[in-house]
Amino acid sequence: MASTEQQSPATPPASTGGTKTSRWRSRAFRGLAYQVILVVVVLLVGGYLAGNTLENMRVRGIQSGFGFFLQPAGFGIGESMIEYDSSEPYWKAFVVGLSNTLRVAVVGIVLTTLFGTLLGIGRLSRNFLLRTLCTAYVELFRNVPVLLQLLMWYFVLTDWLPDMSAALNPVTGFFLSKNGLSFPIPVWSAGHFATLLGLGGGIAAAWWHARRARHAFEISGAQWPVLWPAIGMLVAGTLIGWLVGGMPGAIDMPERGELNISGGGAVTPEFIAVTMGLTIYTAAFVAEIVRSGIQAVPRGQSEAANSLGLSRAQNLRLVLLPQAMRVIIPPVTNQYLNLTKNSSLAVAIGYPDLVSISNTTLNQTGRAVECILVMMTVYLVLSLLTAALTNWYNTRMAIKER
């Protein structure tokens, strides 16, 4: 910026005073001044609004402050991954809400990535039927508002599934009804520690193998098989750990009770509807991003790969995808953020996410401003974290100059 001034020898030589004026008028200075003014104005407006809010609340006798977070919540939560009792304080209820939000976000992001990628590749298929189906899917699901889709899935699920007393029992131990899906889960015992250790060992071995394979490729160009040996190492490691641990096999089977199915693991229809709805909606966008990313790679790249004798799979894996990823990652990050934020719509269909907990708290304590501030902060932090993670991945995938 400062160089602009020096690059203007055309200006006639001026007196000292004149140089001073031109510094005041320099682009760099103006840029800085604008920014300072902006920051000051923003702070002033923000300060005025915050002050006015507090003053109005005080005048009207509305109590404020975050102290209520330490008081007992006094309401139950239908489903939670962490232990929670209604006598615990409000902040714990918020943590439960957050964990439920994260559960939807994480499961949703993983499923969306898999499903969206498959759909995107499907849209480029040479098979007419597959291609048309994928196009129809994308056009249908990305053009219907996501809240309507969530409501539709939820009411389809609760209307269509049988009552609890007549729960579908397709495989022993699995029950599917209006109350959700119940499934068997292994009971935790000391022996499982060895299993986890075995799994950890498997992961380490697989990672080491992949490293050596890359090394070998860079030195001699030899291509070692990676995928199947890695899977083999994972399975073998886990199996050995399990055997060493004394083959713990206790399983918590769900049982049909009088009013409910108890025992085992369970997910509610609310969770299924939210995750399914968000995945199906967001996958349509991801599919388009994947398709455009692949199409953004110049045709010549593919042709060059063909002329080198690479197979179609090798072409996709070694030539097309690495280049496409650079186009794909930034917009896909947006979709991950959208999915996380859209999970706040879950409150409409009774899923106890952060917004639901916050609504209940807001109503019981009357602390509207505080609750909304907390919600906004949490979603902001979640989104920034997701963005930071994908940015890191993006840097890794970017072209490396050697």
Add this chain to the structure above:
Amino acid sequence: MNNFKSIALAGLSIGVSALVFSGVAHAGKTLDGIKARNQLVCGVNTGLAGFGAADSQGKWAGMDVDVCRALAASVLNDPEKVKYVPLNAQQRFTALQSGEVDVLSRNTTFTLTRDASLGLSMTAVTYYDGQGFMVPKKSKIKSAKQLKNAAICVQSGTTTEKNLNDYFKAQKIAIKPVVFETLEASVKAFFSGRCQAYTTDASGLASIRNKEAKNPDDYEILPELISKEPLGPMVRRGDDEWFAIVKWTIYALLEAEEYGITAANADSMKTNDSPAVQRILGSSEDTGKLLGLDKEWAYRAVKAVGNYGEMFERNVGPKSALKLPRGANNLWNKGGLQYAPPIR
């Protein structure tokens, strides 16, 4: 740069003003505002038959709505001069705090927290209620104590969630609340069979069963009432004149029933010999002056909606679709709890 700045500023101010419910300082007297715009703004339910619901022509009716009509009649001399603002459970207090509505007449329970910390005041109880449960008849559940491990549908933003927890915790029974944001979604989920029971105030259960169930006879309301739910209108704190007007308009409807004044005989009762009746109808003393109203404020309220008993009969009583018994809402001298301080 300029463009960016204005966008940033606009975004910021929108964001922050969404938090700040209203930027303006405290408004003048509520009554002056109502008179100036010649309209009462009344916060009501989004749709609870018998209490506050709009019919197919968009005409509002119900107990809570009648309170608004009575107020408009005594203050503006026309029960039709009301603007109804439908509010869900979460919006209601904010709407009243910010001055969006003059009075919140929306089956709202009076509790300590709400009275002491929201900057609002409770006026008078228009309906004594209690929280109950509704179950499908085919489930053969006869008592709330049989609801072990049951999923129970409930609307968020109500006192209901806390009562539910208190009751079952005391009984040492585990239940799974399924909490919905709107009445409509929670009701739909219950009738689709997602939950084994639905819980809200008993009056609400009757209303929902009657209006939303395909066949009301398929559902049963359990005998247990697990809480006290005194329902009534709320106003903003700090305007004692308006607070008194709302309170005494409700008392006037109760007094009218006690002294046998109805919408039909209000005119002829004006010449009644009883001094109490004359005071209420404004044919002797001018009680309105003390409230900042005119002499016939109570007469107009009764003329518009009838006395409390008529209001009950028409909207929720045994002859209405809801068929709720008068029970605790009978007058004090007929075995109920409704007791209005005297108008004198």
